[in-house]
Amino acid sequence: MARARASEQQERIDQPAARRIRQALAQAPQQLGQQKPLGRLANRILDRGLNTAGDSDQPENAVPGRTRYVPSAWHVLPRALHYLGVSERDTFVDFGCGKGRVVHQAARRPFRRVVGVEISPALAEIARAGLAARRHQHRCRNVEIVVADLKDFRVPDDLTIGYLFDPVSGEAFSAVLQRIVDSIDRNPRRVRLIYVRPTLGSQVLATGRFRLVKEQRGGLRDARIYRAAIFESL
Ligand SMILES: C[S@@+](CC[C@H](N)C(=O)[O-])C[C@H]1O[C@@H](n2cnc3c(N)ncnc32)[C@H](O)[C@@H]1O
Secondary structure, eight states: OHHHHHHHHHHHHHHHHHHHHHHHHHHHHHHHHHHOHHHHHHHHHHOTTTOOOSOBOOGGGOSTTBOOBOOOOTTHHHHHHHHHOOOTTOEEEEESOTTSHHHHHHHTSOOSEEEEEESOHHHHHHHHHHHHHTGGGOSOSOEEEEEOOTTTOOOOTTOOEEEEESOBOHHHHHHHHHHHHHHHHHSOOOOEEEEESOTTHHHHHHTTSEEEEEEEOOOSSSTTTTOEEEEEEO
16 A cells, blocks of 8 residues: 555656656657767868848848749859869859858859859848958859849859759749740750759759759758759750
């Protein structure tokens, strides 16, 4: 009888503790995801003076088909360019460049020209300030941030490597693809596209003007977000 009462009391004492443990375990993956210690460390080292970390919602993003700013992980562009190779004849365009992380990374390589296109003037300003602060690291001397809506942006006829990290969807994405194709028709050349999080990869193939040449996986944590598909014009 006494043993039964003791065990009942013990159960009552343990219950809140068990609940706390269960709650903590349930929240752990979420909290780990938010903390991303490696990402934080990379930002601390690589983002000094650039200030490209942190997602951002700007008024211009509140239109269907436009996405908000989420920076590419630091490894995505270097890995893709390692596969593609870069020469002084190449021109790089980041379609929807946000705070300019990828533009900065591209500018460190021997591109002839690097362009970032961004709908938000505020994000474009952050990109320009960051690029100016890190200019001493740039091998490319022709780096530009353009404020424009991608669906109206005339794709430069010297573009050879385009970078798209989920900038627009729906009709806007078709419009961007058409503008890239128009630019190839004006000046026939090989164009490669690095398409990160390629949810609309089938639309790229449906133009009939590109073939898929490589798929690069995301990291363990970011498998879905940072998957990249590389297309080459036919
Ligand atoms: C997912 S973020 C990618 C940022 C950058 N390319 C990177 O990889 O770090 C997409 C960017 O596209 C911009 N964007 C969205 N719609 C746009 C449009 N119609 N024209 C130009 N930029 C746009 C957003 O403001 C945002 O900065």
